[in-house]
Amino acid sequence: MRLRRLLLGLALLAPLHAQTTLTIATVNNGDMIVMQRLSKQFEQLHPDIHLDWIILEEKILREKTTTDAAMHGGQYDVVTIGPLEAPIWGRRGWLLSLEDKLSPAYDVNDLIQPVRDGASANGHLYALPFYAESSLTYYRKDLFAAAGLSMPAQPTYADIEHFAARLNDPAHDVYGICLRGKPGWGENMAYLTTVANTFGGRWFDPAWTPQLDSPQWHDAVTLYARLLQKYGPPGSSSNGFNENLTLFENGRCAMWIDATVAAGSLYNAAQSKVAATVGFAPAPIAVTPRGAQWLWFWALAIPSSSKHSAAALQFIQWATSKEYVQFVAHENGWAAIPPGTRESTYKLPEYLATAPFAQLTYRSIMAADPLHPTLQPVPYSGIQFVVIPSFPTIGNQVGQIIAAALVGNMTVDEALTKAQAATTRVLARTGKPQ
Amino acid sequence: MSRQRASRWLNTPAIVALFLWSIIPLVMTVWFTFRRYNLMEPDRVGFDGLANYRYLLSDPTLFQAVFNTVVLVGAVLAITIGLGTLLAILFDQEFFGRGIARVLVLAPFFIMPTVSALLWKNMMMHPDNGFLAFVFRSIGLKPIDWFAVAPLTSIIIIVSWQWLPFAFLTLLTAVQSLDSERKEAARMDGAGPIAMFRYIIWPHLGRAIAATTMIESIFLLGIFAEIYVTTSGGPGFASTNLSFLIYRYALMEYDIGGASVAALVAVVLANLLALFLMRSFARNLDT
Numbered sequence: 229m230r231l232r233r234l235l236l237g238l239a240l241l242a243p244l245h246a247q248t249t250l251t252i253a254t255v256n257n258g259d260m261i262v263m264q265r266l267s268k269q270f271e272q273l274h275p276d277i278h279l280d281w282i283i284l285e286e287k288i289l290r291e292k293t294t295t296d297a298a299m300h301g302g303q304y305d306v307v308t309i310g311p312l313e314a315p316i317w318g319r320r321g322w323l324l325s326l327e328d329k330l331s332p333a334y335d336v337n338d339l340i341q342p343v344r345d346g347a348s349a350n351g352h353l354y355a356l357p358f359y360a361e362s363s364l365t366y367y368r369k370d371l372f373a374a375a376g377l378s379m380p381a382q383p384t385y386a387d388i389e390h391f392a393a394r395l396n397d398p399a400h401d402v403y404g405i406c407l408r409g410k411p412g413w414g415e416n417m418a419y420l421t422t423v424a425n426t427f428g429g430r431w432f433d434p435a436w437t438p439q440l441d442s443p444q445w446h447d448a449v450t451l452y453a454r455l456l457q458k459y460g461p462p463g464s465s466s467n468g469f470n471e472n473l474t475l476f477e478n479g480r481c482a483m484w485i486d487a488t489v490a491a492g493s494l495y496n497a498a499q500s501k502v503a504a505t506v507g508f509a510p511a512p513i514a515v516t517p518r519g520a521q522w523l524w525f526w527a528l529a530i531p532s533s534s535k536h537s538a539a540a541l542q543f544i545q546w547a548t549s550k551e552y553v554q555f556v557a558h559e560n561g562w563a564a565i566p567p568g569t570r571e572s573t574y575k576l577p578e579y580l581a582t583a584p585f586a587q588l589t590y591r592s593i594m595a596a597d598p599l600h601p602t603l604q605p606v607p608y609s610g611i612q613f614v615v616i617p618s619f620p621t622i623g624n625q626v627g628q629i630i631a632a633a634l635v636g637n638m639t640v641d642e643a644l645t646k647a648q649a650a651t652t653r654v655l656a657r658t659g660k661p662q
Numbered sequence: 663m664s665r666q667r668a669s670r671w672l673n674t675p676a677i678v679a680l681f682l683w684s685i686i687p688l689v690m691t692v693w694f695t696f697r698r699y700n701l702m703e704p705d706r707v708g709f710d711g712l713a714n715y716r717y718l719l720s721d722p723t724l725f726q727a728v729f730n731t732v733v734l735v736g737a738v739l740a741i742t743i744g745l746g747t748l749l750a751i752l753f754d755q756e757f758f759g760r761g762i763a764r765v766l767v768l769a770p771f772f773i774m775p776t777v778s779a780l781l782w783k784n785m786m787m788h789p790d791n792g793f794l795a796f797v798f799r800s801i802g803l804k805p806i807d808w809f810a811v812a813p814l815t816s817i818i819i820i821v822s823w824q825w826l827p828f829a830f831l832t833l834l835t836a837v838q839s840l841d842s843e844r845k846e847a848a849r850m851d852g853a854g855p856i857a858m859f860r861y862i863i864w865p866h867l868g869r870a871i872a873a874t875t876m877i878e879s880i881f882l883l884g885i886f887a888e889i890y891v892t893t894s895g896g897p898g899f900a901s902t903n904l905s906f907l908i909y910r911y912a913l914m915e916y917d918i919g920g921a922s923v924a925a926l927v928a929v930v931l932a933n934l935l936a937l938f939l940m941r942s943f944a945r946n947l948d949t
Contacts, residue, residue, distance in 0.1 A: 291913050298701040298916070320704070411896050462789035465810045465897055617702045621915040632898025635810035643898075646722075657717055658703070 248539045253282045254308040255289050255526060258493060259359050259566045262556060263547055269555065270546050277539045286414060290620075297322040302533035305540040309355055309529050310414075311346035311598070312613050312620070317529070318354030324530040324537055325352035334545050338570045342596055347527050355527035356548040360568030361489040362521045362592035363422060363511045364585070370505040371395050371402065371482050383512045385426070385451060388483065392459040395482035404459025406481035407452070410468040411631040413623020418522060418612040419485065420630060422511065424448040425519025430602040431614050431651075436660040438651040440626065441644050447514075449640050453633055465635050477501060485511055487524065488567065488592060491585035495563045508585050510592060516603045522612035523596035525568065568593050607661075618658040625650040688929070694922035701916035714919040718911075718927070723899045727907040728931060730814060734821070734903055735882045735935070739875055741822040746829030746874070747867065750837045751859070753830075771827035779891035782820045783809070813893045813901035820888050825881075829874050836870035837863060872943035879939065883932050904928045 254260045264281050271279060282304070284292065293307045297317055309317065317323050330336050336344075339357060347355040365388070367379055375394050380387060392404030408419045421431070429444030439445065456464045461475060469486060473493060476484045477500040484490075497503040511521040528544040530537050546552060550572055556565045562582040565573065567589055573579060574590045601611040608614045613623065626647040633643035698710035718724055753764060770778065786793050787808035795805035808816040840863065848862050886905040889895055895902035895910065902910070908928065912921035 294916065295701060295913075298704050411894060462795075462805065462807050463810070465807070466893075620702075621917075624910075624914050628894075628896045629898055631896045632900065635807070635897045637897055637900060649722075653717075653720070657713075658700075 247276050248536050249278045249280050250305040250536055250539055250543055251280045251282060251303060252306040252308075252543070253284065253289060253293055253304045254306075254528075255286050256283050257286075257489075257526070259489070259564075260308070260526070262560060262564065263358070263566075266552075266555060266559060267543075267547075270543060273546075274539070274542060277542065279543070287412065290414075297531050297533070300531075300533040302531070302535060304531060305534040305536045306528050306544055307531055308358070308526055310527070311523070311525060311610065312615060314347045314355045314527060314529065315349035315615060316617055318349040318352060322532055323354045324532055324534075324541075325354055326356065326530075326541075327353040329541055330545060334549060335572075338550070338572050340569060340571055340593060342523055342593060342598060343525050343569055346523065346525060346598055355529035356544050357525045357527045357569040358548055359489060359566035360523070360525035360593055361487040362523055362568075362589065362596050363419075363486060364488050364491065364521075364588065364592065365509045365511055366476060366484045366486070366490065366494060367391075367507050367509065368395075368479070368482050368502060368505055369507040372507070379507060379509050381509070382517075383509050385423070385512045385514045388485075388512045389451070389455060391483060392455060396459040401480055402482055403461040403475075403480060404482050405455050406461060406467065406472045406475050406484045407456055407464070408468055408472065408486065409456060409460070409464040409631065409634055410466055410471075411624070411627035412468075413613060413620050413627055415468050415627065416630060416634075417623045417627045418524070420448065420452055421612040422520055422522050423452055423514075425602050425611065426512070426514045426516055427451075428515040428603045430604050430606045432606060432608060434605055434607045436607060436655065438648050438655065440651060441648040444515075445644055446640060449630060449633060449644060451514075452630075453636075453640060456634060457636065465631050476506075487522075488585065488589040491589065492563050492565075492567070492583070495583070495585070496561075508588060510588065517595075518597075518603050519601045519611050521592050521596055523593060523598055524612070616661045618654055621658075622651050622654050625654070691922045691925050694918055695926060697919050699918040701918065710919065714923045718920055718923040723902060723907065724924070724927070726899050727902045727904050728927070730901065731883065731903040731905075731931065733814065734818060734885060735879055737818045738821045738825060738882055739878055741818070742825045742829040742878065743833075743871055743874060745822075745826055746833045747871075749826075749830045750833035751863065753834055754837045767830055768827045770824050771831075773824070775824065775887040776891055778824055779820055779888040782816075782823075783892045787816060809893045810897055813897060816892065817885070817888055817901050820892070821882065821885055824888075825878055828878065832870050832874045833867060836867050840866050872939075875943070876936075876939055879935055880932075883928070883935070904931065 254263070260283065264283065267279050271277065289308065293304060293309065294313070295301070296303045297307070314323070318325065327336065336353070340360065343357045343360045344353065347353060347357055365379070365383055372379060372391070372395075377391055377394060388405065395402065396404030408416045410416060424430075424445050427444045427448045429442055429448060430439050433439055461467070461480060467475070469490070472481070472484055472486060473490055475481050476490075477494065479501050491508060494500050494506045495503050500506070513520045528547060530540045530544065534540055548569065550570060553565050553570065553573055557578070562579045565579065567573065567586070574586060580586050596611055598609050598611050601609070608616060613619055629638070629643050629647045629650065632638040633640050638646070695714050696709060696711065698706060698708050698713065700706070749767060753760060753767075773781070784792070789795055789805050789807040792805075794808070798805045806812070845858070845862060848858055853861065884905050885903060886909065889901055889903065889906050890909070893901040895906045904924065904927065908921050908924045911917045911924055
């Protein structure tokens with residue numbers, strides 16, 4: 229009786245133990261939702277730390293975290309950022325540098341090199357990668373077989389256009405190709421920049437003169453608009469990654485060129501109707517393979533304004549550790565693990581056996597070279613974006629203008645002339661990067 | 663005399679508070695227009711002369727945004743007041759189920775702007791699985807990709823749908839306040855429905871229409887949620903209005919200086935519109 233009362237008393241006291249509350253801002257992608265669900269384990273391991281989740285759409289997340297970091301607001305203890313923010317914010321001292329604070333068990337040298345480079349600046353590591361991705365061509369093996377087509381080991385954009393024309397069948401609700409059309413530097417411009425790269429284009433020449441009115445960009449945008457106008461699903465101009473994922477999972481697209489991270493969802497029979505018939509190939513190329521596939525990651529970082537950096541450090545190490553990868557595999561299966569961040573992940577025989585896309589994902593990430601992204605020389609790093617502070621401004625404006633060309637409200641030439649002018653204007657205002 | 667003076671003194675704190683309340687944000691906005699202040703470049707903050715003004719006034723999208731704002735406000739006013747008047751006259755008659763029908767007409771006003779925009783985007787105007795696409799297909803037409811082909815028109819439809827109940831309600835009360843003996847007298851003098859509307863109802867509605875126009879314009883100048891949810895101001899800048907332009911400067915480009923100049927343009931535009939409305943309706947309001 230007494231013991232029971234004592235236990236009851238302890239149970240009531242338990243919540244009072246949670247002294248530190250970490251506010252975590254993250255993006256509403258599938259892998260982050262899994263992290264939130266599995267973070268119960270972290271709270272059990274660290275009863276004195278309570279996690280408060282703020283899960284937002286990418287664009288809104290970026291707005292909130294950027295504003296908070298710039299104003300030193302201290303609202304968040306952990307922020308989810310990408311390779312555009314990590315080096316810039318790190319250099320400005322908005323983020324805690326991490327390399328000397330990690331526990332030896334974390335094994336920082338296991339991080340995949342291009343990803344680690346992307347999260348670093350001036351030799352300091354500013355964020356721990358949660359998952360990394362490149363881009364792939366997904367296609368429907370059943371539709372290809374029925375039409376007597378076969379996907380080459382390295383498709384070209386001429387192949388893709390030919391396939392799209394053959395497989396486009398709106399009468400049966402199947403469209404030749406799904407691509408991102410939603411405007412934004414991380415939306416349509418991420419994909420379109422890889423197309424421009426493979427056509428031999430670049431954002432800037434070494435003197436920082438914008439190159440959007442070049443013939444390479446003209447070819448890229450013409451092809452992009454033609455593919456979506458002729459063989460894309462209706463409403464393409466408002467489709468982003470998640471919309472296309474839903475379309476492809478429901479069997480509405482014959483092909484889709486997008487992030488490698490989609491493979492895990494597409495192979496998950498619980499949510500994907502095409503799990504048995506999805507195939508994949510490297511991202512298509514045109515003139516050069518350079519910059520044809522992108523490199524992106526989401527990483528967890530600690531703003532220097534956080535008042536709970538010690539607890540935050542515990543959390544970001546837990547969420548990006550080898551053990552977390554194992555834990556997700558145990559809970560949700562191997563296809564669902566956050567990919568692309570650790571060499572050790574690609575040495576796990578269970579993963580390689582159950583995830584046929586793993587090898588190609590690894591090869592694509594290793595082949596991506598953010599330091600030499602284009603055929604012609606450029607003064608910047610980053611493949612599907614340019615690592616300068618004003619790139620979101622430039623990318624968003626150009627993305628809006630390209631969307632007008634996509635729906636046919638502007639010609640490609642007109643759009644690129646306007647895009648060139650907008651880029652020049654922004655650069656004139658912000659000054660050329662150092 | 664001394665009582666009057668005392669009351670004036672006692673009023674002062676309230677008036678000063680009200681004055682500060684309204685003037686401080688404006689003064690701060692004006693102050694920011696002269697500053698180089700981009701959140702992404704915290705190390706380059708300082709006085710910047712007229713650079714923000716030069717930057718904004720050379721922005722080709724500014725004029726499009728002003729134009730879109732005027733079109734949006736004008737079109738929604740015309741639609742809501744036109745249809746609102748017709749509906750008000752209809753609902754002034756007795757008919758079966760009037761109570762239910764009136765609730766249905768009023769319902770859109772109680773839906774939050776973001777929610778109604780989402781409803782229209784995903785359930786009505788979606789080119790693939792929207793209701794309008796279904797209607798178009800069932801009569802053998804190709805569905806329209808509304809937000810791509812006619813972005814501003816789509817926004818006008820959504821906003822009109824939201825604001826029609828407001829116009830309807832104010833105009834209905836005005837119609838109902840019309841003295842039934844006057845209508846009776848007109849009818850006995852042989853006035854048909856059109857003459858009745860032209861000479862009896864319309865003059866009576868003048869004041870209600872003026873009030874509705876004023877109140878609606880205040881809200882319509884700041885339409886934002888519907889654009890944000892559906893078109894993000896695009897494609898291109900085809901559905902960017904001034905509020906969305908300010909948002910783009912402040913929160914997509916983190917350019918507080920540029921956003922402040924755009925905000926000032928919005929203030930000027932709102933005042934011009936108010937002046938115009940006051941002038942044109944002043945007579946109505948006096949009589």
